[in-house]
Amino acid sequence: MNQPVISLQNVSRSFRNTKALDAVSLEVPAGTVFALLGENGAGKTTLIRILTGFLKADEGSATVLGESCSKSGTAIRRKIGYVSDNPAMYEWMTAEQIGWFTSAFYEDGFSSRYYELVTGFDVPGGVKLKNMSKGQRAKVALALSTAHNPELLILDEPTSGLDPMVRRQFLESMVDLAALGRTVLLSSHQISEVERVADWVAILAQGQLKVVQPLEVLKNETSIVTATMDDSSATLPLPPGEVLTESQNARQMRWVVRGLPEDWRSVYAGDTGAIELKEETASLEEIFVAVCDPRANRPANDSDSVDSTMLKVN
Template sequence: MNPVIRAENLSKRFKKVEALRGVSLEIPRGVVWALLGRNGAGKTTLIKILLGLLDPDDGKAEVLGYDCQRESLEIRRRVGYVPEQPGLYEWMRVDEIGQFCAAFYPAGYFTQYLQHINQLGLDPHKKIKELSKGMRAMVLLALAISHDPELLILDEPTSGLDVIVRRQFLESMVDRAAAEKTVFLASHQVHEVERVADIVGFLKEGQLILVDEVEKLKRETRRWLLIFENCQALDAFVNIIPSLPVEILEQKREGLELHIIERSTGETEHIRQAALSGLRSIDCFPCSLEEIFTAYMNQKPGPTISQQMEEVL
């Protein structure tokens, strides 16, 4: 099955700032695919390129089989999009803005929109200017999905929302994926993404440094706390760490304590086996996605590994 989104070697520069550096990815159908990165990492730039609102300096991209530069209008007709900064006509009522947008879509859009705002608990007769930020986000979501798009693109959709509205918003994304629709979610709220995402990509300073399934990533990553009897035993262990068949994501030393976040496949606990002497105690803990994300973000820059997407698919 062809990917819903395909990007090859996308690069974009704004004066001296490299917003994107050689980003390549493929997103399959029927998943919640989350792009995680700090503010300014290049998430919105990538989204604008995918929607044809911005041309890349290098590389190419396709959405739903359409070229993002040559067929951007067709992409925007078929995709649902919820931007970080909502642009809604303040003087319109909730039902009026749905009726206005219906002119751009096939018959049945407005009927579906009314059903969605009813499910979301929105008053159709309220003016947009009277709505809270959370209610406006729900209006945007209803507008974005009322033509039942194959792909929904969300840019920091839960920013500033209260806990109840945020949970309702995210759960609706899981429902769409269950219906074989695709959700592309860009965010820096890692703990929220962990609850809903199937696949995650880490974007750091415009570079895609990791793509993997969330459950696989969490299963293969562990946090260790080792407490040694003396400095000599700790130093000896630190010296052999580079030879272990594991990926060390983070390593911190505090007195006689050594904190390690490592990733490895299989069930073999290489850290435990290597630390046999001079230990006072050793403990192993599962890692949250937020801990894993932070560890990758704090690593020194390295080459892109977008090719991992082939393994995920």
């Protein structure tokens, strides 16, 4: 089995009284698009800054491409492609100039690949970066970070503020890279888009890692069960499996359940008060909300609670 490209073991980091990351452990397999999801302030950027060596973890260890993040941050950043949430660029340069400028720091081949990428992205020539639109600047940033053919690409909310077409272009290029054997770690809260491209998903909430699973497995394992009751005051039993959240809307009960067995309907056989039962596959967004929403109602399960048992790593 391939060595993981990224490995974190019990990484914690605090800022004053705020715990930004709490004992996070995960491994990113090579050749995948790995999506790191979380709401604002969940700890995604902190985790990425630890991986890129800008921050030191208070506890635990992190490695990227076999190098320790705390000791070899500069070397890691030289090897990978990194686009931060607000990439710094010399805005008085044109796309050609910044490509030429950056080519000096990488091997031969950078220029031609950069040229291909910006041409493919339709980046206008002869225009200074400060006069480009946000999307065009984002494309230039992406081209700069991938033109040297890095083994790993780390993108911190790269599509933030971009229009849907540009976002789609971006994400499709991620898929292309993964197909070539490169690994992409992508942090975002644009769930619906990530759902289209991600191979693996990790969900961070309030500094804790709630989920790490291949996307398909996660979706296959998570269902939304809706039961219509004959009376709004009726009490229905919980469906079998791991109930993540429960909500009621008049005479409808809704559960997000993991590991729903095939014969789950048998629980409601007889006079339980349920007059209609439905099951559907949860979207990633629904899973995300179920995992992360602090106001969600989480009934006690027979099995372990969400906080401790959601982490499933193959």
